[in-house]
Amino acid sequence: MFTLGSVLDNELKSTVEDFSFETNFSTNQLMLPNIEKPFEFAQSIIGLEKDLQENENQLMFHQQKKEERKERALIKGYKGTTTLAFIYEKGTVIAVDSRATSGQYIASQSVQKVVPINSYMLGTLAGGAADCQFFLAHLGRICNLYELRNNETISVAAASKLLNNILYSYRNYGLSVGSMICGYDTRGPQLYYIDSDGSRLKNSLFSVGSGSPFAYGVLDAGYRWDLSKEEALDLGRRAICAATFKDSYSGGTIKVYHIDENGWVKISDDDASELWYEYEKKEKKEKK
Amino acid sequence: MAGKNCVAIAGDTRFGVRNQTVALDSNRIFKINNRTLFGMTGLNTDILTLRESFKFQMNLYNLEEEREISPKTFAHNVAQTLYSKRFGPYFITPIIAGLEGEDYTPFLCATDLIGAMEFPKSFVVAGTGEESLMGVCETFYKENMEPDELFEVISQCLLAAVDRDALSGWGSVVHVLTKDGITTKRLRTRKD
Numbered sequence: 001m002f003t004l005g006s007v008l009d010n011e012l013k014s015t016v017e018d019f020s021f022e023t024n025f026s027t028n029q030l031m032l033p034n035i036e037k038p039f040e041f042a043q044s045i046i047g048l049e050k051d052l053q054e055n056e057n058q059l060m061f062h063q064q065k066k067e068e069r070k071e072r073a074l075i076k077g078y079k080g081t082t083t084l085a086f087i088y089e090k091g092t093v094i095a096v097d098s099r100a101t102s103g104q105y106i107a108s109q110s111v112q113k114v115v116p117i118n119s120y121m122l123g124t125l126a127g128g129a130a131d132c133q134f135f136l137a138h139l140g141r142i143c144n145l146y147e148l149r150n151n152e153t154i155s156v157a158a159a160s161k162l163l164n165n166i167l168y169s170y171r172n173y174g175l176s177v178g179s180m181i182c183g184y185d186t187r188g189p190q191l192y193y194i195d196s197d198g199s200r201l202k203n204s205l206f207s208v209g210s211g212s213p214f215a216y217g218v219l220d221a222g223y224r225w226d227l228s229k230e231e232a233l234d235l236g237r238r239a240i241c242a243a244t245f246k247d248s249y250s251g252g253t254i255k256v257y258h259i260d261e262n263g264w265v266k267i268s269d270d271d272a273s274e275l276w277y278e279y280e281k282k283e284k285k286e287k288k
Numbered sequence: 289m290a291g292k293n294c295v296a297i298a299g300d301t302r303f304g305v306r307n308q309t310v311a312l313d314s315n316r317i318f319k320i321n322n323r324t325l326f327g328m329t330g331l332n333t334d335i336l337t338l339r340e341s342f343k344f345q346m347n348l349y350n351l352e353e354e355r356e357i358s359p360k361t362f363a364h365n366v367a368q369t370l371y372s373k374r375f376g377p378y379f380i381t382p383i384i385a386g387l388e389g390e391d392y393t394p395f396l397c398a399t400d401l402i403g404a405m406e407f408p409k410s411f412v413v414a415g416t417g418e419e420s421l422m423g424v425c426e427t428f429y430k431e432n433m434e435p436d437e438l439f440e441v442i443s444q445c446l447l448a449a450v451d452r453d454a455l456s457g458w459g460s461v462v463h464v465l466t467k468d469g470i471t472t473k474r475l476r477t478r479k480d
Binding site (some may be wrong): 245 | 304307308309416417420451452453454455476477478479480
């Protein structure tokens with residue numbers, strides 16, 4: 001349904017001012033089906049559980065339409081996740097789980113939810129996996145082109161703004177992207193939250209996904225600006241572990257990344273369940 | 289699952305509300321008498337209500353009949369209780385497992401929420417992960433298993449299936465019923 005060809009063509013056609021208004025706000029970057037109301041069609045084939053449930057009330061007197069919609073739900077979203085990121089004195093910490101669920105079926109326990117944009121920026125994946133993967137890879141391409149043309153590294157603020165503008169032009173098309181752009185640039189460690197609804201928020205800590213309330217509990221309790229690197233990594237790991245325990249739709253393995261002035265590094269990759277048992281054992285020892 | 293003169297029931301012990309896990313120790317498998325085990329999945333409040341209701345009915349049966357109920361009769365009792373609420377059902381899926389008669393023949397029964405009974409010879413499954421369970425049991429089941437082997441097989445089936453279901457896990461329990469009694473074991477499962 002979507003092809004890369006049309007996207008790249010637009011890139012190559014762009015003029016010296018490569019971030020011109022027309023290129024970025026063009027709604028013809030991705031191919032749309034050749035029918036009368038593509039926007040309505042795009043919405044109707046999304047089969048995300050959330051959307052089906054939300055519309056259940058509206059369609060209460062139109063049972064037939066609801067059944068139709070369920071049958072036509074060709075795109076089944078793999079949702080359910082916990083991702084978090086926070087910045088502190090020495091850099092940025094990102095921690096994610098690795099489970100993808102389709103309804104209550106666990107589709108995979110080994111999803112890569114952190115996508116590298118370039119050597120000092122990472123993006124996280126939450127919501128629709130395909131949407132996030134494509135747009136983050138696309139952002140990586142744009143950032144690379146920027147660096148080649150302008151001979152300087154792109155700032156996290158600019159990169160997140162670019163993605164934000166692209167996603168805003170696809171607002172209401174049924175995309176589901178809840179990504180955090182994290183990096184280290186001349187301004188220090190930076191963290192932005194980008195949404196498919198068009199929001200772009202800057203903060204020092206975020207957690208995204210079905211397990212985010214549980215992660216926030218641990219994260220908010222332990223967060224300080226002047227954490228040491230060990231403490232910060234441990235905090236991120238513990239927060240995701242708590243979320244995988246409490247939230248059924250999060251789990252698998254817990255991956256922790258760290259970004260500082262030298263770029264991003266993958267710190268650890270632990271099984272969520274084993275980590276929980278370890279923490280339990282440690283607590284019992286401490287109580288004694 | 290049924291074996292040679294033995295049956296086993298296994299279940300997880302999670303109690304959750306949609307995606308949130310609330311308790312890790314909710315037991316849904318109950319002993320009716322030395323010959324019958326009864327497990328339920330579904331709406332927790334209905335499970336608790338029916339546990340009390342069947343306990344009451346069995347106590348009354350014991351007093352009136354002056355004997356223990358057989359698994360087959362109990363299964364029919366369950367079906368009748370569920371059908372009595374045909375137009376406002378209990379939202380549960382019960383499983384009855386027991387040893388019938390002098391020869392301790394294995395007996396399995398599953399019903400739907402309004403009491404339609406089914407008596408398979410090999411295994412019964414219920415719950416949010418029932419599709420996964422069905423697949424795994426079909427693969428690993430074989431006839432005439434001894435109690436030890438039955439325990440291994442049913443444990444592996446449960447662990448494999450709950451790992452593919454987001455809403456199951458967080459602890460599990462396995463009961464094996466033979467003519468010598470019931471052995472109960474808890475398995476270490478994934479807690480994510």
